[in-house]
Amino acid sequence: MARGTILIADDDTAIRTVLNQALARAGYAPRATGNAATLWRWVSQGEGDVVITDVVMPDENAFDLIPRIKKVRPELPIIVMSAQNTLMTALTAAEKGAYEYLPKPFDLSEVVAVVSRALAGPGRRPRAATTDMDSEELPLIGRSPAMQEIYRALARLTQTDLTVMIQGESGTGKELVARVLHDYGKRRQGPFVAINMAAIPRELIESELFGHEKGAFTGAQTRTPGRFEQAEGGTLFLDEIGDMPLEAQTRLLRVLQQGEYTTVGGRTPIKTNVRIIAATHRDLRSQIQQGLFREDLYYRLNVVPLRLPPLRERTEDIGDLVRHFLRQAAREGLGQKSIETAAIERLKGHPWPGNVRELENFVRRVGALYTQDTLTQQIIDQELAEVLPKRSTSSESEPKDFSEMVERYLATYFASFGKELPPPGLYDRVIRQVEHPLLSAALAATRGNQIRAAELLGLNRNTLRSRIKALDIRVFRTPMP
Numbered sequence: 001m002a003r004g005t006i007l008i009a010d011d012d013t014a015i016r017t018v019l020n021q022a023l024a025r026a027g028y029a030p031r032a033t034g035n036a037a038t039l040w041r042w043v044s045q046g047e048g049d050v051v052i053t054d055v056v057m058p059d060e061n062a063f064d065l066i067p068r069i070k071k072v073r074p075e076l077p078i079i080v081m082s083a084q085n086t087l088m089t090a091l092t093a094a095e096k097g098a099y100e101y102l103p104k105p106f107d108l109s110e111v112v113a114v115v116s117r118a119l120a121g122p123g124r125r126p127r128a129a130t131t132d133m134d135s136e137e138l139p140l141i142g143r144s145p146a147m148q149e150i151y152r153a154l155a156r157l158t159q160t161d162l163t164v165m166i167q168g169e170s171g172t173g174k175e176l177v178a179r180v181l182h183d184y185g186k187r188r189q190g191p192f193v194a195i196n197m198a199a200i201p202r203e204l205i206e207s208e209l210f211g212h213e214k215g216a217f218t219g220a221q222t223r224t225p226g227r228f229e230q231a232e233g234g235t236l237f238l239d240e241i242g243d244m245p246l247e248a249q250t251r252l253l254r255v256l257q258q259g260e261y262t263t264v265g266g267r268t269p270i271k272t273n274v275r276i277i278a279a280t281h282r283d284l285r286s287q288i289q290q291g292l293f294r295e296d297l298y299y300r301l302n303v304v305p306l307r308l309p310p311l312r313e314r315t316e317d318i319g320d321l322v323r324h325f326l327r328q329a330a331r332e333g334l335g336q337k338s339i340e341t342a343a344i345e346r347l348k349g350h351p352w353p354g355n356v357r358e359l360e361n362f363v364r365r366v367g368a369l370y371t372q373d374t375l376t377q378q379i380i381d382q383e384l385a386e387v388l389p390k391r392s393t394s395s396e397s398e399p400k401d402f403s404e405m406v407e408r409y410l411a412t413y414f415a416s417f418g419k420e421l422p423p424p425g426l427y428d429r430v431i432r433q434v435e436h437p438l439l440s441a442a443l444a445a446t447r448g449n450q451i452r453a454a455e456l457l458g459l460n461r462n463t464l465r466s467r468i469k470a471l472d473i474r475v476f477r478t479p480m481p
Helices: 013-025 036-044 062-072 087-096 108-120 145-157 174-183 202-210 246-258 284-289 295-301 315-334 341-348 355-369 377-387 402-415 426-445 450-457 461-470
Strands: 005-009 029-033 050-054 078-082 100-103 164-167 192-196 235-239 275-280 304-307
Touching (some): 029 036, 050 062, 062 087, 078 108, 100 108, 100 145, 164 174, 174 235, 284 426, 315 341, 402 426, 450 461
Parallel strands (some): 005 050
């Protein structure tokens, strides 16, 4: 007996065939059509337990059809497929009431798993706040598998008020992601307030966050509201949360636990209603072990962890990013420019330690310096030669090997405690700090292929998998070139 009837709508015969076969093998009863009209007829007649539909069909766009389906059958789960693979596609699918968004090409096992979840739980998720979505001005750029995971996560998170922890290297776009969560979320009518913990003197952070009363300290001439008060009803983005001093961490934890705070020098508790989004480029687990970050605060902030991949893990997005930055430069009066395919390929081979921010600055500089309408590989080669790090002429200043690097780091680490000793457990902390980047680098080099990474590291595959789980390493699979 079939586990449920799955209605499929896609004008691509091959897609319909593979979905039919995969769902039938999984024990479902699939029915497929190549147009929206037939799908609507089936749904309106009460047929089907789950819908899987492409966005673009010959007679109607699925984003126009979904609201009609939700009106007559609000609990029917709708899974949307699309080859457009942009953030706006994912956000629009969520806004229209889709249960899930799957970018093409998709993994058939993932489709079957999503269908199973849809049948097991409620079909209707909370709708995202409606907004005008300009497909030409995407807040995030890229169609790589790694970015598709980000888009799908953002589409879900805009429908909630959950606290999010964004982790990623400098330049990966952490504030952009925070703004997406705000601008397309339930609090978009409220303010978005950002504060960078690394940019504020330690002694002023509590005053910046919570405000202060007149006379609270020398120079406090008037009452000044803090960022929590400014963000009331909206979103507070705590950037570089790993740089927050422990005293401020304690006060922030109290706010998250009790939903209220007091200003510096104040006595009356103030209720707060803000969504917290935090971000860091640091390994907070390592900082917890070093006694630099509160573990209880970490779990309060890390309700939904979101890791942004560095540019080297999504080099297939470089072409789209470069063309986007060139269009931006043209709108700013720098002239319309194009770029050769060979030049794009050359850019893909660069490590980009500064990630998307570095690439953007590079493209803007090249666009401004060269008058040619087309950026060639020769131009890119010449400019990349200028940005590659120069080797130091003094061999004494650079460590000779990895062992010396660790030795220097440990000397600095011990010195930072003055006459005191670091917290106990130093051996495990150091091993974890080395192990995490080592495994991450191996997985990045093998594009998330754990079998190849295990071979590269000389580890048993099961050992690698257990260490990935223990170290909470996110693995992104991308096709090998």
